[in-house]
Amino acid sequence: MDNPTSSFAEEAGLEETSSEMANETHEDLLAPYVVLELATTETALFGRTFADLGARVIAVEPPGGSPARRLGPFADGEPGLERGLFWLGYGAGKQSVTLNLDTRDGQALFRKLVSGADFVVEGFPPGYLAARGLAYEDLRAQNERVVLVSLTPYGQEGPYRSYAGDDLLTWALGGYMHMVGDPDRAPLRVGLPPQASLHLAMAGVVGALAAHFRRLATGHGEHVDVAAQEVPLSMLTHTYAFADLSGVNLQRQGMWRDLGPGRRSRTLYQCKDGWVVWMFMTFYGGARTARKLMEWMDSEGAAPEWLKQTDWATFDPAGLPPDEVDRFLEPFTAFLRTKTKAELLEAAVRDGHMFSPVNTLADVLADPQLAARASWREVADTARAIVLRYPGVPVHTTGAPWVVRGPAPRLGQHNRAVLVDELGLSSQELELLFALGVV
Amino acid sequence: MAGERPTLPLEGVHILDFGTTVAGPAATKLLAMWGATVLRVESSVHPDTTRLGSPYAGDVRGLNRSGYFAVYNSDKRSLALNMQKPAAREFFKRLLPWADAVVETFVPGVMARWGLAYEDLRRVRPDLIMVSECLQGQTGPHATHRGYGQQASALTGWYEVTGWPDRPPTGPYSAYADFIALHYVSVAVLVALEYRRRTGRGQYVDLSQYEVACQFALPGLLGEQLPATRGAAAVRRGNRDPYAAPHGVFPCRGEDRWVAIAVRTDAQWSALCTEMGREDLCQNEGFATFLERKRHEDALEATLAAWTAGFEANDLVRRLQAVGVPAAAVAKGEDLFADPQFRFRGTFAVLDHPEMGRYRCHGSPFRFSDLVAQPRRAAPLLGEARDWVCREILGLSDDEMAAYEAAGIFE
Incomplete structure (x- = not known):
């Protein structure tokens, strides 16, 4: 039975909070944690959210750059790996390390990074990491506490496991698309793609934190399996409930909303x-x-x-x-x-x-409300000579800020800091790995 | 209890939930599914609008019969409190020592009028976490703008960009910004718990649907600031995508049946042409390369639509996916229950509700390899938890309970 006065911390048997810690005011919300993001479009907002919350986020990219770098539009209309606004936006506040995971050296270095990581997030098809010796079991052998979050279209198992996915397909399969658009034309996806990837990433953040709380109790990590197809279900409001309880399939009605037989609102x-x-x-x-x-x-x-x-x-x-x-x-x-x-x-x-x-x-x-709430944060990206205003405070918090932390990294910007200074490669080894296409 | 089922990670987390409609309840549903004890504080005097939302079980209207409410409130308890009465507010404050977090989604000012602003609450529970979610945030000139996710989606631009280029906007379905906000609310509660675990400090969270929705429009908002990209994102494209062709939704056999197809690579295009028995299209000037397909997208889509119209959508999807072409049938409400992947994952739980009977309820979009948390308990009857709250949480005597009862607070 629940004890009326006990707190979560006490019940979970977590460490005592000392008075010094209670007076600590500048520690970030997720300050102690390190996230390795195997950077793709799917993982971008996951990493960005952890970075905003004060975690250290290392985007691990192939030497050719994350696919997220190739999404336009591009700053000044000039395409390039350092100019995509998707990357500049969702890469903000991260570090970048390049590693070719198709090579043994790349895999070995990644495993070393995992030793010091609290979370790993990836958006590859099921089996991709296992084929490179980087399945969850392999990562856990390296670091028992690591939480691996896998963001995929359909999940790690099941009849659709090897099906190809896409933003468009997620909206179709999750039942949402059927409700969008005019009744006399094809159903539509939501504008500003890839929206489904962003929802998937945020569901993944919730999953990662739930796994973190379990880790606090058990001492070991989890493999968190997030399926994009399931994410739109929480967006259907009452749609599937109509089918379940009344045997009615609601229809898209353009500017109107179907509220069931004989009822609709504009x-x-x-x-x-x-x-x-x-x-x-x-x-x-x-x-x-x-x-x-x-x-x-x-x-x-x-x-x-x-x-x-x-x-x-x-x-x-x-x-x-x-x-x-x-x-x-x-x-x-x-x-x-x-x-x-x-x-x-x-x-x-x-x-x-x-x-x-x-x-x-x-x-x-130009909205005065966002200005009055100081919701915009200017991020001066000196390396790229770009200054942009970000909607930089996703959520206003009093404990420690949830805020954009700085510009997105250039490709491999932190290779030396991470691979040499922290993992202990020599400068010469770094040079060799570059020449061999590992970094 | 131990041994009957695995311990869920959020067991022992206690949440007092004033959330109404979608974003708040959907967020706390997820937390409840993963083990948190969520006590909805609501009232029959001003019920949550979803309790009055169709569909109703058996098509009979009632506060405990709405499927809309039922799917967003699984695994929770419900306390009916008429907050218009001072004794109800005093009763609510007595619950604070039990609570780790309060979640509320009123128009800014409501909690303060009841004497339940964060400053008031933390006098009772110094390390309390409180999350206030509303349309435009707690401060600023538009703080009192009342509305749902539709209003927030309009502010952020989704109506402008969702629809056909040759027609007025239609917008995304329903309260789109709520669907963005719901995960942010969950994350806010969880990171605040984590922060309190390390520092002993509670905190207040002011979450604006408008501002979190802006996170999902970020590249467009950045592009609007640079001359070369101004206006590039803010256009309605139907289902077209700048990086894929064909990319769209095409008719299939039957009433309002469609297949979504997204071709991003040469291999996918070749496979699709082969399935169509139109290998010539891969060589044909006009369709062979991506840039050619983009230039002739109208003709491309017409050719594809003429072919897909002869197929049943699910048959076509199986055929196309077997050769690596990204394709999916557009699911209607009832189709979701038959989806093989949802069935495999047990995505929909069937819950037994004391008034509604059995109903289907969606589960968590994430699972652990060794732990799947799904809805276990049907949405609560309004006020069902009164005795549990009075006796188990507050340890009230019969006399104390009767006094509250006499004051009429439990309505």
Whole structure:
């Protein structure tokens, strides 16, 4: 039975926290930990998140560079391994070491690195590491405490194990794509690809930390198997539940959202200078703001009498039959066309309306809210002569910062520091390994 | 208990969960699945909107019948507290010595109005962890902007970039930014626990859906700052991808049936042409190289669509994957339960709910090689944990419990 006053730390039998430690204010959230990232597109945000949290993250790349370096767009429109904005963004705050894992020397050096690592993350097809003598069992023989996180499309085992994966396929298989797009055309993936890889990476961070807590209790690491295909399931809200409980497959409906047989709600509306998301809430959670909207529309002569008579505490706009919906929404659509995105946002902030402007990325950069919260951090990348503003504080924390730590590394920038100064190769050996294409 | 099942890594972690709708509950669901004790603090006076969200078991509406709620709240307990009553707030504070973390997702200011701001709570529990998740963050001129993930997705640009180039935006499905935020909420709780383990210090976490969603738009946001790349990311492309051709979703036999195909290499293209019985396309000027396929993408897609339309989607996928062509059927709701990989991994648990009966519930996207944590317990009936909380957590006497009961706080 749970002890009412015990804390997690006590229950887990973890070490006592001394008063000196309690007064420590500058230790980072994940300061003690070292992460080896076998850098691909899938692992990029995983490593970046650990780096933001104060862990030391070493991106281990093939001598030709991580595939994540080849994703555009490129700074100044000039393609190059050091200019991809995906890499500059998600590589920030990491170190880079090159190792050719197809060579015995590369494998041996990687195993040495594993000796001092707390986490290893990889995004290769199942079996890729094992074929190079770097299966989880091999890593664990090197370091019993190491946690290996594998990010794959379908998981380490099962009928799809050897199937090819892709961002597009993840959205299709996870059931999400079926719900995106217009009903008269093919279903769509989410914009700004590769979104599925980013979700996969963040699920992997949760898995890594769960494994870390188990390690604290057991003293040994884990192989964490993360499957991209499973990630969209937590995004389906009630979609699969409709199939399960009501035998209904929801459909994509463009700007409308399917809420089951006979019910749907519109999400997007045109306004004076673009589009706005609006969810018309009634019942106990929305009646008050619905009445405020009536007042606003009425003050501009835009609320017909029949609309003002509606009892918003009991009225369900999503349940209107299709032939009545347009007539009902007409006063609203007309009113919204007279308002700008900024006016609607201001009203939302003031009165609780569920308006939100459909921003472009340029709008995000100019947003006063993000500026007021000091969400942007300038990262001066002197080696590349690029200064960019990052949305650099993913989460605001009072204990120690969760913040972007510096520019992305150049390819192999830390080879000497890591391989010579730390692992003890001689300078001559480093030169030989370079000549042989190992680093 | 020991010996019946392996110890889960988060056992002993206690979370008081004020989260509503998706991001908060989905995050604490994951933590509960991995062993944390999550006590939802909710009320029938102002129920979580998902408790009122369809579908309902048996299509009968009720606070304990929503599938929407049920899939996001497995493995949790529920305490009904009417926070409008001062005695309920006092009762809540008595739970703090038990709690490691409080998670809440109200519009900023609600907790403070109840006298339950972080500063108030840490007077009772100095090393408390508190995570506040909301649309635009706790501070700044737009802090009181109310909304769901749809609102945050609009702010961050996803409506602008998701859709067809020749049509207005459609946007991603449902509360997309919630789906980004949910893992950040889980990570915030876990790193704060880890930090407290080492330092003894709790902390307050202010998590803005808008800001975490910006992390997923990062390359685009960086590109917007440089003249040569300005506007490059912020366009609707349908399903096209700059680095693949063909890359799209093509019709199959049946009602609204589709196959997704993504060809990134010459080998994949050759294999696809062979399957189509159109080896000529690999030599044919116009389609032989990637750049040619990109130049003639409309014709390429039309050729492929004419071929895929003759197949049942799953048959075609098996055939294409067997020769290394990345392909997947677009799954509808019911298809998910039949997916061979999901079945192999046991992705959906079947839970037995006292009112709803049996329902399917998705599991964790990660597992350990020697430990698979899946949903074990159905979502709680509203307020089912009252006696457990009063007796086991607080050790209240019958008289004390009756006094709270008389004050009407458990509603």
